[in-house]
Amino acid sequence: MKFSTKVVHAGVKPCPVTGAIMTPIYQTSTYVQAAPGDHKGYEYARTQNPTRDALQDAIAALENGKYGLCFASGMAATDAVVKLLQPGDEVIATNDLYGGTYRIFTKVFAKYGIVFRFVDMGNIEDIKSAVTPATRMLWVETPTNPLMKIVDIEAVTTIGKENNLLTVVDNTFASPYLQNPLDMGASIVLHSLTKYMAGHSDVVMGALITNEETLNNDLKFIQNSCGGVPGPQDCFLVLRGIKTLHVRMRQHCENGAKIAAFLANHPKVDKVYYPGLSTHLNHEVAKKQMKDFGGMLSFTLKNDSIEAALKVLTGTHLFSLAESLGGVESLIGHPATMTHASIPKEERLKAGLADTLIRLSVGIEDADDLIADLSAAIG
Numbered sequence: 601m602k603f604s605t606k607v608v609h610a611g612v613k614p615c616p617v618t619g620a621i622m623t624p625i626y627q628t629s630t631y632v633q634a635a636p637g638d639h640k641g642y643e644y645a646r647t648q649n650p651t652r653d654a655l656q657d658a659i660a661a662l663e664n665g666k667y668g669l670c671f672a673s674g675m676a677a678t679d680a681v682v683k684l685l686q687p688g689d690e691v692i693a694t695n696d697l698y699g700g701t702y703r704i705f706t707k708v709f710a711k712y713g714i715v716f717r718f719v720d721m722g723n724i725e726d727i728k729s730a731v732t733p734a735t736r737m738l739w740v741e742t743p744t745n746p747l748m749k750i751v752d753i754e755a756v757t758t759i760g761k762e763n764n765l766l767t768v769v770d771n772t773f774a775s776p777y778l779q780n781p782l783d784m785g786a787s788i789v790l791h792s793l794t795k796y797m798a799g800h801s802d803v804v805m806g807a808l809i810t811n812e813e814t815l816n817n818d819l820k821f822i823q824n825s826c827g828g829v830p831g832p833q834d835c836f837l838v839l840r841g842i843k844t845l846h847v848r849m850r851q852h853c854e855n856g857a858k859i860a861a862f863l864a865n866h867p868k869v870d871k872v873y874y875p876g877l878s879t880h881l882n883h884e885v886a887k888k889q890m891k892d893f894g895g896m897l898s899f900t901l902k903n904d905s906i907e908a909a910l911k912v913l914t915g916t917h918l919f920s921l922a923e924s925l926g927g928v929e930s931l932i933g934h935p936a937t938m939t940h941a942s943i944p945k946e947e948r949l950k951a952g953l954a955d956t957l958i959r960l961s962v963g964i965e966d967a968d969d970l971i972a973d974l975s976a977a978i979g
């Protein structure tokens with residue numbers, strides 16, 4: 601089945617009782633049993649819920665995976681993955697990481713004895729030399745946030761296989777429309793469904809997808825034991841959102857490319873970070889592994905004062921100043937004080953994240969209107 605057909609149909613079956621074409625919201629915490637242990641596959645809603653099941657199956661299909669699990673947030677999904685590990689185990693992660701992921705690694709799990717090493721995953725030799733006998737997991741995010749670096753997924757999963765490591769790919773920024781890491785050898789794909797997948801800035805949720813039965817069983821055990829599950833109303837919203845994923849992504853990509861070109865030619869703009877630009881450091885890798893280049897980009901101004909950046913950040917009307925990304929409406933953000941404030945300044949600067957960097961989540965509005973809005977704000 602082609603992707604466009606899957607987003608509309610995967611996981612969803614008409615209700616066997618009424619024929620309702622949309623999966624009902626099973627707003628229940630428990631299920632009646634005919635006799636002790638004689639039930640219809642549903643016992644308690646932390647463990648199973650039919651609305652969640654439909655979503656889990658849909659998401660697995662979109663990532664070409666066998667198994668999908670949904671969590672109360674992207675961070676709850678991350679939490680479940682790290683709980684596969686034991687004290688002393690090591691994780692090698694990209695150094696240009698989502699701020700919340702860096703925070704849970706360094707502030708929550710480090711105190712349980714799990715060791716995190718951050719490397720520039722653009723440099724394959726750096727990953728190889730960070731592997732020790734205690735390494736268990738490679739953690740990839742691509743495109744990275746907010747510098748839009750592209751990590752070669754296949755190169756990383758190859759190192760993972762050679763060293764018997766799990767490779768986790770956070771596919772939030774790309775969405776399964778642009779790339780499918782399981783096809784490139786990843787063990788687990790992670791999503792913040794909050795972003796492109798749900799797509800309407802109205803829900804927080806996360807997901808994990810895998811092809812390996814034992815890994816799925818372990819993650820499902822953690823999902824049920826720790827209980828970070830999403831509610832059925834939210835599952836319904838995400839099921840509705842993903843039906844238009846391909847249509848939205850096409851427009852995000854088209855608008856993203858137009859805005860990147862506009863900024864790249866603007867006399868007051870210094871650097872533009874967008875993987876679709878031929879000048880982008882990893883453009884060739886992006887072309888190899890992505891179908892298109894997405895709607896996320898960031899840039900700096902030639903005037904590198906924080907005041908100049910703040911003037912743009914507060915000067916747009918269509919781009920709203922807000923955290924998050926991937927919704928139909930355009931957002932503008934300041935990583936240093938917003939999404940990446942939890943990363944210490946020295947770490948930020950080491951990763952090349954300037955205090956004047958401006959990040960855009962380009963929505964699906966008319967590109968000319970968005971360009972006029974940015975143009976007025978940049979002045």
Ligand SMILES: *Cc1c(COP(=O)(O)O)cnc(C)c1O
Pocket residue numbers: 673674675676698700701741745770772773791792793794795804805806
């Ligand atoms: C938002 C985000 C997360 C965390 O997801 P939540 O749904 O906010 O908990 C993880 N990774 C990336 C790349 C994200 O953008």
